[in-house]
Amino acid sequence: GRAQIGVTGLAVMGSNLARNLARHGHTVALHNRHADKTDRLIAEHGDEGDFVRTESIEEFVAALQKPRRALIMVKAGQPTDQVIEQLAAAMEPGDIIIDGGNALFTDTIRREHALRERGLHFVGAGVSGGEVGALEGPSIMPGGSVESYKSLGPLLESIAAQVDGTPCCTHIGPDGSGHFVKMVHNGIEYSDMQLIGEAYDLMRRVLGFDAGRIAEVFRDWNGTELESYLVEITAEVLDKSDPQTGGPLVDVIVDAAEQKGTGRWTVKAALDLGVPVTGIAEAVFARALSGARTQRAATKGLAGGTLPTVAEALGGHSETEFIEDIRRALYASKVIAYAQGFDEIKAGSDEHGWGVKPVDLATIWRGGCIIRARFLDRIREAYTSNPELPSLVLDPFFRSAIEEGLDSWRRVVAAAVRLGVPTPGFSSSLAYYDGLRAERLPAALTQGQRDYFGAHTYERVDAPEGKKFHILWSEGGAEIEA
Ligand code: 6PG
Numbered sequence: 001g002r003a004q005i006g007v008t009g010l011a012v013m014g015s016n017l018a019r020n021l022a023r024h025g026h027t028v029a030l031h032n033r034h035a036d037k038t039d040r041l042i043a044e045h046g047d048e049g050d051f052v053r054t055e056s057i058e059e060f061v062a063a064l065q066k067p068r069r070a071l072i073m074v075k076a077g078q079p080t081d082q083v084i085e086q087l088a089a090a091m092e093p094g095d096i097i098i099d100g101g102n103a104l105f106t107d108t109i110r111r112e113h114a115l116r117e118r119g120l121h122f123v124g125a126g127v128s129g130g131e132v133g134a135l136e137g138p139s140i141m142p143g144g145s146v147e148s149y150k151s152l153g154p155l156l157e158s159i160a161a162q163v164d165g166t167p168c169c170t171h172i173g174p175d176g177s178g179h180f181v182k183m184v185h186n187g188i189e190y191s192d193m194q195l196i197g198e199a200y201d202l203m204r205r206v207l208g209f210d211a212g213r214i215a216e217v218f219r220d221w222n223g224t225e226l227e228s229y230l231v232e233i234t235a236e237v238l239d240k241s242d243p244q245t246g247g248p249l250v251d252v253i254v255d256a257a258e259q260k261g262t263g264r265w266t267v268k269a270a271l272d273l274g275v276p277v278t279g280i281a282e283a284v285f286a287r288a289l290s291g292a293r294t295q296r297a298a299t300k301g302l303a304g305g306t307l308p309t310v311a312e313a314l315g316g317h318s319e320t321e322f323i324e325d326i327r328r329a330l331y332a333s334k335v336i337a338y339a340q341g342f343d344e345i346k347a348g349s350d351e352h353g354w355g356v357k358p359v360d361l362a363t364i365w366r367g368g369c370i371i372r373a374r375f376l377d378r379i380r381e382a383y384t385s386n387p388e389l390p391s392l393v394l395d396p397f398f399r400s401a402i403e404e405g406l407d408s409w410r411r412v413v414a415a416a417v418r419l420g421v422p423t424p425g426f427s428s429s430l431a432y433y434d435g436l437r438a439e440r441l442p443a444a445l446t447q448g449q450r451d452y453f454g455a456h457t458y459e460r461v462d463a464p465e466g467k468k469f470h471i472l473w474s475e476g477g478a479e480i481e482a
Helices: 012-023 035-048 057-062 078-090 105-117 130-136 146-159 177-205 211-221 229-239 262-273 278-291 293-298 319-352 358-364 376-385 396-419 424-437 443-454
Strands: 005-008 028-031 051-053 069-072 096-099 121-128 139-142 469-471 479-481
Touching: 005 012, 005 057, 012 028, 012 035, 012 130, 012 146, 028 035, 028 057, 035 051, 057 078, 069 078, 069 146, 078 096, 078 105, 096 105, 096 146, 105 121, 105 177, 121 130, 121 146, 121 177, 139 146, 139 177, 139 358, 177 211, 177 229, 177 262, 177 278, 177 319, 177 396, 177 424, 211 229, 211 319, 262 278, 262 319, 278 293, 278 319, 278 424, 319 358, 319 396, 319 424, 358 376, 376 396, 396 424, 443 469
Parallel strands: 005 028, 005 069, 028 051, 069 096, 096 121
Antiparallel strands: 121 139, 469 479
C-alpha cells in the first residue's frame, strides 16, 4: 500500500481529520461502511490532497504502508468494537489501530490489552476541537505504547493545532490514558460552560440585561485573563438573532441541556477514585435538572421566600461593580474547575500507573480544544516549576489570583442566594475552596458518629497516623485501642 494513514468512518469528524491529514501532504486511504460518503468526500475535496478510495476493509488495509496506521472515527461502543475486529482480522503484527472517538477509557484499556495479545498496537486518542478543530488543527491526546507513538506521533503532530511552534499533541501514556484525559477535558468543559451560564443568568436576572448587552460584557471579558474559546463563542451565541422572530436566538432555545456522556463519566470515575470534582458534578447535575422538563413544568410557582430588592442584595455596590464581581467569581471558579480536573487526572494516572504529566496537558490544551484559554499558559508554568504541585490553587500565581477575587466571589454567591438565583457552580467551587483551606472540618464529628453506630474507629490528633481508637459507647464509655 502507499497511504501513510487511513481513516474509516467518514462522518464530519472523520472526513475533516482525513482532509486535514491530506492537506498536510499525507496520502490518506478512505473507507466508510457505505461508499457514497467516500465518493462525496473525494468529489468535494479530492483536490486538497492525495486520497486513496477503498470499498472493503480488506482493500482499505491493503492500501496502507507498513506498519499500517488506521484511524477509526465511528460511534463509541459497539460500532467501534466491530470495526476494530474487522481491521484486526486483516492486519499484521506491528500495525496500529487508532480510535479517535470519545470512547470510555475502560473500553480502551480492554481493547488495547486484547489487541496487544495479537501483536497489534491500539491507540485510544482523545481528539478535541469539534468539526472546525478536526479540519484546521485539533488538540490530540493519544494513549498507547511508546512504540506506536514513534510511528504515529509525527503524523498527528503535523495536523494538530500549534501554539508558539509547539504542537497540541503529545504521547499521554499507556492504554486508556489518552481517553481518560479527554474525558476529564470534557468534564472541565462542562464546568466552564456551567459557570459561564451562571454569569449570564446573574446579569440577566439580577441586572435585567438583555442578551445583546451580556454579549458585550463577555466580549470585554475576553480581553482579560478570562480570554478563552468558550467566552468568545458565548458572546457570539448571545449576539445571534433568531432567523424566525428577529429576537435573540438564546431566548427561543429550549432551556434543557443535553449530554452525550463524557461529563457524566468524569464524575463517575471521580467517585470511584474519591476525588472531589464538585464543580464538574454540579455542572452535570445542572444539565440533568434543566432536562427534567416534566418536573419543572409541574413545579412552576414554587415559593422563593422573602427576597430583598436587587439594591439591597448588592449591598450598595453599583451595577458596574457587580459585573466586575461576577467576572472575578467566574475566574476563581474556573481555576477551581481546572484544579479539580487536574486532581482527577493525577489520581487516575496514579491508580493505573500511567505516569501522565500534568504539564503536557496544560501544553496541548492551549490550542485546538474546546477549553483552550489564555490562562493555560499559567497552568503550564505552574506545573513546569513544580510538577508535584499538590493543587493548582497552591501555585503562587493562582493562589493570589483567587485571593484577589475572593471578596467578589463571596459577594456574588451571597447575592445569588439572597435573590434566589441558582449558582451551583460558583457556590460549590467556593465551598470546595473553603473546605480545602479549613483548619478543622466537621469530618471529626462524622468519624465520631461512625464509631458510635458501627464501631468504625477513629484516629486521634495526638496519636501517630494509622493508629485506631474506639469508644465502648454502650459499655461504660472508655476508649480502647482498636
Ligand atoms: C470536544 C468536545 C466534543 C463534543 C462533546 C460534547 O472536545 O471537541 O468536547 O468531544 O462536542 O462530546 O459533549 P456533550 O454532548 O456531552 O455536551
